[in-house]
Amino acid sequence: MSIVTVQLGQCGNQIGFEVFDTLFSDSHSSQGLCSKRENEAYQASCKERFFSEEENGVPIARAVLVDMEPKVINQTLSKAAQSGRWKYGQHAYFCQKQGSGNNWAYGYSVHGPRHEESIMNLIQKEVEKCDSLSGFFIIMSMAGGTGSGIGAFVTQNLQDHYAHSLKMNQIIWPYGTGEVIVQNYNSILTLSHLYRSSDALLVHENDAVHKICAKLMNIKQISFSDINQVLAHQLGSVFQPVYSAEGSFHYRRNPLEGFKDPALYTSWLEPVDAFNVWKTQRAFSKYEKSASLVSNSQFLVKPLDMIVGKAWNMFASKAYLHQYTKFGIEEEDFLDSFTLLEQVVASYYNL
């Protein structure tokens, strides 16, 4: 079964590239530390999920790239093509000229509807190339305008058109000390909309990944490239094939099956059931042994609470609101978002 990835905005596209690169390198790594048969099963399973085959043998990523300005997409497409090992589909991207100006309202209310047909057509094409669709992986940031606004819009659309497929959103939580001044507005609008249409939100905080680079990896001058590679490594290890219930040599057909496990989402669990282990013998990305933890915990309440708090403070003074109302996002829309997120925060705190 296959996953179709949608990469949105500068962040989404930069990360998306690293993820595919990591997945590819890992599956072709010669240090699987397992038997040949095992390796072949692994490779076959991996390839099907994320890549489709081309006549001349270069695998094509099952991805759609979306951005409202051309620079990043151009870079991403050429980086992949230059590697010679894998590439993106020649026409698998949608691009405009002007960008979304860090404005969620512009992304959601203007770009989204305007380009809905083109973007959904591209996704449909990718879906048709799959023998069997497992679900969607949407990579986006919350702080900007395209990833956040169009990301929310597209996820909603996917909910309408592909109701039975799993939609997982990889969202990038911005640094606490601004990258974008209106990032808290963009974040709460994104989260409240995704909450209604996404099945799972996989969160990575820039601050946390930055700390990993600094403290655990000892990188002196950390660049976004470093951060994205760490992120891709984490994501890759979660998505690579793992054994199904039948045991060794049989890889799970559906890569997102583990995420459908309701145990992941309920709030009351016996400790013995709390951990669900997905195993494989094969090494990941040259690490002899590795473990990844995907958890639904209260970890995220504090950052969420902080973002809601800061956004609320700004909202109370009405700062920047004119930038949103001019594109159709009114104060009521903000209030709806705040209400929903306060409920989420309260639910987590009540556990």
Next chain:
Amino acid sequence: MTQSVVVQIGQCGNQIGCCFWDLALREHAAVNQKGIYDEAISSFFRNAVLIDMEEGVVNEILQGPLRDVFDSKQLITDISGSGNNWAMGHKVFGSLYQEQILEKLRKSAEHCDCLQCFFIIHSMGGGTGSGLGTFLLKVLEDEFPEVYRFVTSIYPSSEDDVITSPYNSILAMKELNEHADCVLPIDNQSLFDIISKIDLVVNSGKLDTTVKPKSLVTSSAGALKKQHKKPFDAMNNIVANLLLNLTSSARFEGSLNMDLNEISMNLVPFPQLHYLVSSLTPLYTLADVNIPPRRLDQMFSDAFSKDHQLMRADPKHSLYLACALMVRGNVQISDLRRNIERLKPSLRFVSWNQEGWKTSLCSVPPVGHSHSLLALANNTCVKPTFVELRERFMRLYKKKAHLHHYLQVEGMEESCFTEAVSSLSALIQEYNQLDATKSMPVADIPRLSIAM
């Protein structure tokens, strides 16, 4: 790729504009070795409109090294000039040339695939730049409402030799308040101070350090001599560098891009408060090739010092509404973060925007540098300039000095003056109210309470 159209008006506007094109060419030539017009430079080049109501400056441009770049279709000139009279520029030449101006602008816009922004360059103290320049703003707003209007305005210093400059400036400010999206105010005195500072370093001839000539923020393209032909050249180059850095992230690639529409979005929390104080660092690069991180950090510190502001202002001791840091060159996100953390405690941000930073990283540095920083601050430190301007205005207006030159122009009445000064007073009042919150403790507004 988006395009911008540069409109340079009046003597000051055109002289700065020339420096800008000069440096822009140099920058793109350095990046694109073949010297062919690449996509990035076509982002600006074909689209300039030069306006002046006397011919001297524009003629010089057409005879100088940039003569192949502009053609006569992009020019609008007259002979007599505006006599340092805003009313002449705005009312007389405005109505006379409105059609022509519109026509040229429409042509420029047609050449653009995707027109994003108009850059207007002018001075406030004279007649053409100030009067016709602000007339143009209203025309742009009506004709191209979706396109941003970024105005670079040179404010008169207190020792300005044009007596009526306070009148011209305040009449112009009302238009800026109402029709500009973003204004970058600059004053000549600050530019002059920056030049003096550079000269001091360059001429001090310290033993081990020599300054790379091309790296001087005041240097012209290819000029290796420190003397400038015209007295304002050095100052104009500083402003030209400002515009280059402002647009760098839109023209070149980087790991965290910042487009022009993002500047307005992030730095203008309320429509009237759109005056951004700018500072450029470094002012020069030493020939010493190894730049230790300490020097990189110095660049960030300098951006907040009042000596580096392009306007007489002290942002550190006033209140920030928002701040943008546009970094170019070999600087990574960790350097940016380290410096923000370091400088934050000494800066005061308004209560509802405690972390009001907008940042961008562009990989291509300016010519002669390995990295550079442009800081744009929406800060109440602009207030003293406006207050002083109003005082100078009132000193003249109370005596009705030179008023007849304005009132005899058709369409001008005393109400134009009183409305203009009210508009400015209202703006000053907004800044006053914000400043009043400076010393108040930051109280959290009570959140929505949800019944579970």
